[in-house]
Amino acid sequence: MADFRLKVFLSVARNLSFTKASQELFITQPAITKHIHELESVYKTRLFDRLGNRIALTRAGLLLQEHSKRILDDYKRLDYEMHLLQNECSGELRLGASTTIAQYVLPPFLARFIEKFPQVSLSLLNGNSRDVEGALLEHRIDLGLVEGIIRQPNLKYTTFLKDELVAVVSTRSKLVKHDEITVKELCDVPLVLRERGSGTLDVLETSLLSHNVRLSDMNVLMYLGSTESIKLFLENTDCMGIVSVRSIDRELVAGQFKVIEIKDLDMEREFSFVRLQGEESGLSQVFMQFAEHYNKNL
Template sequence: MSDFRLKVFLSVARNLSFTKASQELFITQPAITKHIQELESLYKTRLFERLGNKISLTTAGELLLEHAERILDDYKQLDYEMHLLHNEYSGGLRLGASTTISQYVLPPVLARFIEKFPQVSLSLFNGNSRDVENALQEHRIDLGLVEGTLRLPNLKYTSFLKDELVAVVHSHSKLVKLDEISVEEFCKTPLVLRERGSGTLDVLENSLSAHNIKLSDLNVRMYLGSTESIKLFLEHTDCMGVVSIRSISRELTAGLFKVIEVKELEMQREFSFARLQGEEGGLSQVFMQFANHYNKTL
C-alpha cells in the first residue's frame, strides 16, 4: 500500500549507495535510479549530491528521510492493526541479533514462529551487540536481541534469557589437565577472546573489574569476530577461550572441549530484547511474547 519509491529512497539514503540498495531490494540499479528520479521530479529538487562514485544527502534529502521513516513505520503499523481486526498476524518483522544469540539461541525459535505465523515475513540481521544497537537507532531493524552489560539511554531493554560465559580449552591442549585456576593464573594464561563491541567481551571486562583487573592485564593472543572462529582457533593452539556455555554444549558432550573453572570469576549475563524507547506493540511485541513462551525449552 505504501509508495514503493519511499522504500527505494530509504534504502539508498541509509546505504548511500544505489548498488547496495538494488541488492537489498532485489531490483535492478536502473530501476533504483528511475524511482529516485521520479521523486526528485515530483518535489522539483535533488535528493542526493553525486560526487564521483560517492553520494550524500542534500538538505531536501535529509528532510525526506526524516518523514519517510515515520511514514513507512506508520504504514507497517496500519497493516498490522488492520489484519489484527481479523485475528491475522501479517507484515514484516526485521530482527537483529548478536552473533551468539543468532547462532545458538534463535534458530529453533524462528522455525516455530514462522510455522505458527506463516503470513509474517521475517528477516534477521547478524552482528555484535553494538552493531545491533546501531541498526536499531538507524531504523534498519525493528527489534534487537543483545548480550552484554552496556545500556544505551534511547533504547529499552527487556530480559529474555540467562546465560553464562565459561573458560574452555580443546581436549588436545596442554591445559586440559587443569580443572580450575585462580584469577591470577587466568590473567597469565594465553587467551583468545571475542572482538571489541561484542557482548561477550563486555561481560568478561565487567567481571574482571570486580577484581580490579583490566583487559590490558590479560595475556590476549587474539581477538576474533565469532565464537565459531574461537572454537576452530582453539583446536590448533594451547590457548584458552571464553565463550557462552550455549555455544559449546555439543562439543562438551562429545569430549572435544573442557571447561576450566576460574575461581571467584562470575561471568553470568542476560540476553535481552532491545527496542527504541516509545516503540511498543506490533509484531515486535508478538515475537517477544512468543519467544518468552518457549524460554523454558532453550
C-alpha cells in the same frame, strides 16, 4: 500499500550508494535511479548532491529521510493492526541478533514462530551487539536481540534469557590438567577472545575490572569475530577461550572441550530484546510475547 519509492530512497540515504541500495533491495540500479528521479520530480527538488563518485543528502533529502522513516513505520503498524482484526498476523518483521544468540539460541524460536505465523515475512541480520543496536537506530531492523551489559540510553531493553560465560580448553590442550585457576593465573594463560563490540567481551572486561584487572593485563593471542572461529582455533592450540556455555553443549558431551573454573570470577549475563523507545506494539511485540512463552516451555 506503502510507497515503494520511499523504501528505495531510505536505502540509498542509509548506504549513500545507488549500487548498495540495489543489492539490498534486489532490484536493478536503473530502477533505483528511476524511483529517486520520480521523487525528485514530485517534490521539484534534488534529494542528493553528486560529489564525484560520492553522494550526500541535500537539506530536502534529510527532511524526506526523517518523514519517510515515520511513514513506513506507521504503514507497518497499520498492516499489523488491520490483520489483527481478522485474527491474523502478517507483515514483515526484520530481526537483528548478536552472533551468539543468532547461532545458538534463536533458530528454535524462529522455526516455531514461522510455523505458528506463516503469513509473517521474517528476516534476520547477524552481527555483534553494537552492530545490532546501530541497525535498530538506523531503522534497518524492527527488533534486536543482544547480549552483554552495555546499554544505549535511547533504546529499551527487556531481558528474556540468562546466560553464563565459561573458560574452555580443548581436551588435547596442555591446559586440560587444570580444574580451576585464579584470576591472577588467568593473566598468564594465552587467550582467544571475541572482537570489540561483542557482548561477550563487554562482560569479560567488566568481570575482570571487579578484580582490578584490565584486558590489557591479559595474554590475548587473538580476537576473532565468532564463537565458531574460537572453537575451531581452540581445537588446534593450547589456548583458552571465553565463550557462552550455550555454545559448547555438544563439544562438552562429546568430550572435545573442558570447562576450567576461574575462582571468584562471575561472568553471568543476560540476553535482551532491544527496541526503539516508544515502540510497544506490532509484530515486534508479538514476537517478544511468543519467545517469552516458548522459553517458559523449554
